[in-house]
Amino acid sequence: MSAPAATKPSFLRDLFTGNINEALLLPYPAPLSERDPDEARTVQRLVDALNDMVTSGLIDPQRFDEQEFIDEAVIQAFAECGLLAISIPKAYGGLGLSASAYARVFGAVAAIDASLGVLIGVHCGLGSKAVVIAGNEAQKQRYLPMLARGETLAAYALTEPETGSDAQHIVSRTERSPDGTGWILNGRKHWIGNGQRAGVIATFAQTPIERDGKIVHRPTAFIIRPDMPGFRVDGTIHKLGIRGSTQAELVYENLFVPDDHVLGEVGKGFRVAVNALNGGRLSLASGCVQGSKRLLGEFTRYAEARTQFGGPLANFEITQRKMATIASETYAAESMVGALAAAMDGDVVDVALEAACAKVYASDLVWRTADELVQLAGGRGFVKPWPYERYLRDTRINRIFEGANEILRLFVGLNGIQGPAEELKEIAGALRNPFQNWVLVSGFAADRVKTALGKRDRFEASWHNVFRKHVTYVEKHAAELAKATQEAITKHRKEILNRQLVVERLADMAIELYARTSTLARTQRLIDERGADACTREIALTELFCLQSGRRFRGFLTELEGNTGDTIDDLRRSVAAQVRADGGYASPDVLLDVVIPPLRTWSLVRDEQAASTQPPLPKR
Structure with a gap:
């Protein structure tokens, strides 16, 4: 039995204290083909079966989108090849894939069609998974075999x-x-x-x-x-x-x-819900990464084929900037997924914060990537039968699924500020769910955190010369995150829980550090295995990401230092208060004020229920 999460170390949580716990991330894990060749072959078999369904026309994302359901024949084919059994232990007729293997299969499914990804994610990663992690033996014997065989969905x-x-x-x-x-x-x-x-x-x-x-x-x-x-x-x-x-x-x-x-x-039941969602955030991040890869391929093909002003769009520097940014950020997001999946396989690390970071970063990335593809395609990006508008529509939900990104940023930041100090136990549970027990959490005192700060602030591992400056900046930024965290607690004390804009900046700084460190660790492993000359592509991706990530980090930090952030936040609150009082935008029109009928007002519950008029599909 694994240890409770509270007793496990966390790379992200330690970063908030300035402690670089490199043993939790270095050396970067080997690919699945090296760690478990048999499981890697199972993954390849499943992906091959999936690809065959695409080739035969059984899987047709455009058709699914138009008819608004997935054909029963597809679900049956998934059951026959084992795609509905990937999260169920072998003892109950499933494939019992590890977190890494599950994430890779899910990524392949989601990259082909996001709707199929949802079907797999709900059946395997949530419904069946809840029975796996919380069910008793009788419940597992009764329900898991039928779910593994695809006799019904979860x-x-x-x-x-x-x-x-x-x-x-x-x-x-x-x-x-x-x-x-x-x-x-x-x-x-x-x-x-x-x-x-x-x-x-x-x-x-x-x-x-x-x-x-x-x-x-x-x-x-x-x-x-x-x-x-x-x-x-x-x-x-x-x-x-x-x-x-x-x-x-x-x-x-x-x-x-x-x-x-x-x-x-x-x-x-809260434990059941949280444990299921943590695994879901890994698979969702993997799906977003694989989706970004596919979209970058579409972006590149279109940019090479589309000619404007005497040459292909790919020749333009602005197009190249977009290509390079998407590629480097996809590489970083994939690096986080690889590190997170291996940590979940090992089950000796508390990965709740890392899972949230990976989900936030990857889902934001795939949305930006789809948006850039639509922009590149121009009019074709906005209309059917071209698929680009569907890609954009399909990627949008990821920033909401498995916890809205705004909430997950608060989750990361509020958990990070508690530090590893033993005396914080009485509020740890409340901080893990930032929107309950507000009074208890707001009693958080800065002097309790000071003793937790200032631990191991340097990497002990060896790095290739090309990365030394980037590693130095990671060390510097980890110390700055710790300092900013302590200053935020000292400054806001009982109000820290209510200062969401401050907590959000701290979370964004931590996300950038986790992404940067995972990316450096991944490329360092490749250099150790192949030599730097064979890794020029990965080195360039890493350097570009580190430079851009460092600038974003500096921007967040600048807003926390001095009165800059306070000034901005005070203005935001003031403007928002006026907007609320006005019921929207109320400044005089620059051209001419005219009367425009208001949009229909929707309630939060009744109209949603009334709108649910589509009849249910036949049950299996």
Whole structure:
């Protein structure tokens, strides 16, 4: 059994204290083909099967997008080749892939079609995974083999109209059944991938438990099935992108869930939700990286083929700048994914912050890449039948999936500021969920962090000469992150939790450092294996990324130093307050003020439910 996350080290968490714990990242892990050749061959077999489906026309992303569902024949083919069994242990009929192998397969699927990526991610990475990590032996024996064979799909029903994916504050409720043999569940879930097709659904609801002599409500995870009385699919929804994947509205009306379908412990559902999402952030980051690779290939082909002003677009320096930036940032994002996946395989590191960083960076990257491709393609980028507009639509969801990037930045920053000091234990749990226990967290005192700062501030590893200046800057910037963290705590004290713009800057600095260090470590390994002369491409990618990353880091730091950031943030709050008071933009029009009818006003819940009018697809 692995150690609890709280007792495991974290490279990112240590960086906030100025401690460069290089043993957690160096040497950079070898590729899967060296670490586990048999598993690498399994991955290759799955990818080959996937490619055959593309060649035969079975997989057609344009068709999925237009019809807004994935054909049953595709799901059946996935089941037959094992793509629905990749996260399920071999003991239950699955392939039992490691985190690295799973991420690579998921990346291949998502790069071909984002909607297929959602189907795999929900079935393998969330629904089935919840049973794997929290189910008892009877539950695993009952459900995992059928999920591995693809007899039915799995879903993961957490998100609700009122609270989104905030697992602690979901409003679905349960009460004990009159006969004491189970739970009566009432609630509504929305945007549930595979929800209208799934035969096994991991869901969450508040349950009454006794705590310190009082009855309180805490989330509990359950396994439910669509054949349970009281379960209803209330339609599916139309979306901007990933249209081939189907998201359903689920309704629970006095749904009886027997005790043997409680997933994990009663009142401990939050742990189930968090553990499933951490793995999902790795796979999502991998999908975004592989998507960026594919989009850069499309970008390059179009730039070479499209002639303007006497030559191909690829000859223009602005086009080359975009190519180079996308390539270097994709290399960096992939470096983070490789380091994160190997750390998850080893299971001796707390990777919650690293997973959040990789997800944030990679999802922002794939969106920028798709946007640049649309810009390059001009009019063709905006219209059908060219696929570029679909690429843009499909990539947008990644910045929302598995935790919105804004929330994950706060997650990274708030966890980073707590430091490794033992005396911070009483607030560690609250900081890991920054939007609960506000009063407790706001009691955080700066003097508790000072003792945690100033540890190992230099790399001990050997670096190639070409990287020494970049390594020196990483060391310098790690010290500056620690100093900025301490100063932010000292300055804001009880208000640090409310100063989201400050916490966001600290998180962005940490993300840049993790990306830069992972990239340097990756290329150093290649140099050690092949020699520098054989790595000129990777060295150039690394140098370009380090230079640009360093400048971004300096920009964030500048806003934290002195009064620069305070001035900017004060103005932002002031302007935002005026916008709120005005209900939008209210300055006089520069040309002529005219009356324009307001847009239709939407409520957050009722209109969404009314809009869910698309009938559910046939269940498998």
